[in-house]
Amino acid sequence: MMRWRCSRESDTARAASAGDWPEGLRAHAAACPVCRDVALVAGALRRDRRYLPADPPPAAAGRIWWMARIRARRAAAERALRPITVMELAALAAMAPVAAGALASVPPAAAAWLAELRFVPAVTAVGGQAAVSAVTVAASAAGLAIVLLALARLLTRADG
Amino acid sequence: MPEDVLTATGPRAATEGRLSMDESEFVRFYDATVHPLRGYLTRLSGNLALADDLAQEAYCRMLAAAAAPADSDGRRRYLFRVATNLYRDHYRRARREGGPPRESREPVDGGVERRLQLRGDVGVVFDVLTPRQRALLWLAYVEGMQHREMAEVLGLSRLSIRPLLFRARHRMARELRARGLAPEGAPAGRRS
Numbered sequence: 505m506m507r508w509r510c511s512r513e514s515d516t517a518r519a520a521s522a523g524d525w526p527e528g529l530r531a532h533a534a535a536c537p538v539c540r541d542v543a544l545v546a547g548a549l550r551r552d553r554r555y556l557p558a559d560p561p562p563a564a565a566g567r568i569w570w571m572a573r574i575r576a577r578r579a580a581a582e583r584a585l586r587p588i589t590v591m592e593l594a595a596l597a598a599m600a601p602v603a604a605g606a607l608a609s610v611p612p613a614a615a616a617w618l619a620e621l622r623f624v625p626a627v628t629a630v631g632g633q634a635a636v637s638a639v640t641v642a643a644s645a646a647g648l649a650i651v652l653l654a655l656a657r658l659l660t661r662a663d664g
Numbered sequence: 665m666p667e668d669v670l671t672a673t674g675p676r677a678a679t680e681g682r683l684s685m686d687e688s689e690f691v692r693f694y695d696a697t698v699h700p701l702r703g704y705l706t707r708l709s710g711n712l713a714l715a716d717d718l719a720q721e722a723y724c725r726m727l728a729a730a731a732a733p734a735d736s737d738g739r740r741r742y743l744f745r746v747a748t749n750l751y752r753d754h755y756r757r758a759r760r761e762g763g764p765p766r767e768s769r770e771p772v773d774g775g776v777e778r779r780l781q782l783r784g785d786v787g788v789v790f791d792v793l794t795p796r797q798r799a800l801l802w803l804a805y806v807e808g809m810q811h812r813e814m815a816e817v818l819g820l821s822r823l824s825i826r827p828l829l830f831r832a833r834h835r836m837a838r839e840l841r842a843r844g845l846a847p848e849g850a851p852a853g854r855r856s
């Protein structure tokens with residue numbers, strides 16, 4: 505069975521990579537099957553360096569840095585907007601049943617009160633009910649939206 | 665742009681859209697690592713244009729990473745790790761799509777002459793090795809990494825490195841000999 509480790513393997517790798525052999529080590533590497541492979545491979549890789557590109561890479565460091573910064577800022581902005589988007593959707597979802605409920609049940613007392621005050625003189629009883637419905641819906645929606653957007657802002661700050 | 669955004673570093677910086685290094689620090693790091701990284705990726709992929717793309721992406725990801733180490737050796741290993749993973753993803757994707765996973769047979773930089781110039785003996789022999797074998801040999805004998813460091817870069821256990829490296833080395837030595845690329849007799853190198 506072939507040996508697959510040698511205590512002088514690291515020294516051989518260093519010498520072959522540098523191309524600088526202490527005399528005793530060269531003799532060992534010639535005789536030891538493990539170090540012979542190490543020397544052959546490390547030596548080939550050392551000689552290979554001259555084939556590798558030495559010209560400047562296409563992207564300069566400054567350009568990469570700016571690109572990374574733009575990407576990082578865009579990613580941070582997306583992260584910051586994510587809770588707002590979620591809360592906006594939640595606000596819309598919450599507003600839908602409220603709006604439906606408000607339209608379905610017109611508060612008659614409020615309509616009568618508005619009519620007595622002649623707040624909207626031209627409106628009929630039905631018109632007054634519709635106006636009150638609209639006011640109720642708008643107020644509910646605005647209140648919910650304010651609460652949920654405030655929550656979103658708080659979440660954004662906590663996340664950052 | 666406020667100055668603190670330009671200079672902020674560390675995990676919190678990344679979550680706030682800042683980078684793990686400021687520009688001057690990055691330029692120094694880049695100058696010290698770009699040629700070794702390019703060489704590694706060129707030999708790993710067999711394609712200089714692909715190597716340049718992967719290197720650029722690796723730097724961008726490292727800059728944006730909250731987990732990027734602060735010391736220069738750690739950063740260097742982290743960069744090689746990111747680059748290795750990017751190449752691995754590219755290799756798997758290319759195999760899935762039926763394309764050539766190793767592209768050294770394709771023209772590099774638009775010129776056959778340039779391609780041949782870049783190949784060398786190692787480029788030819790690397791064609792028959794697996795990507796992991798190429799990476800192991802490069803990290804061990806060009807980057808001079810310890811087994812622990814190679815394990816970190818390649819995402820392997822430290823104990824698995826020795827047998828894997830032995831097999832990769834043995835295979836490459838056999839290929840070099842089979843192609844008449846092994847110097848006769850004594851190990852290669854300058855006689856002192």
Ligand SMILES: [Zn+2]
Nearest residue numbers: 510512536539
């Ligand atoms: Zn030995």
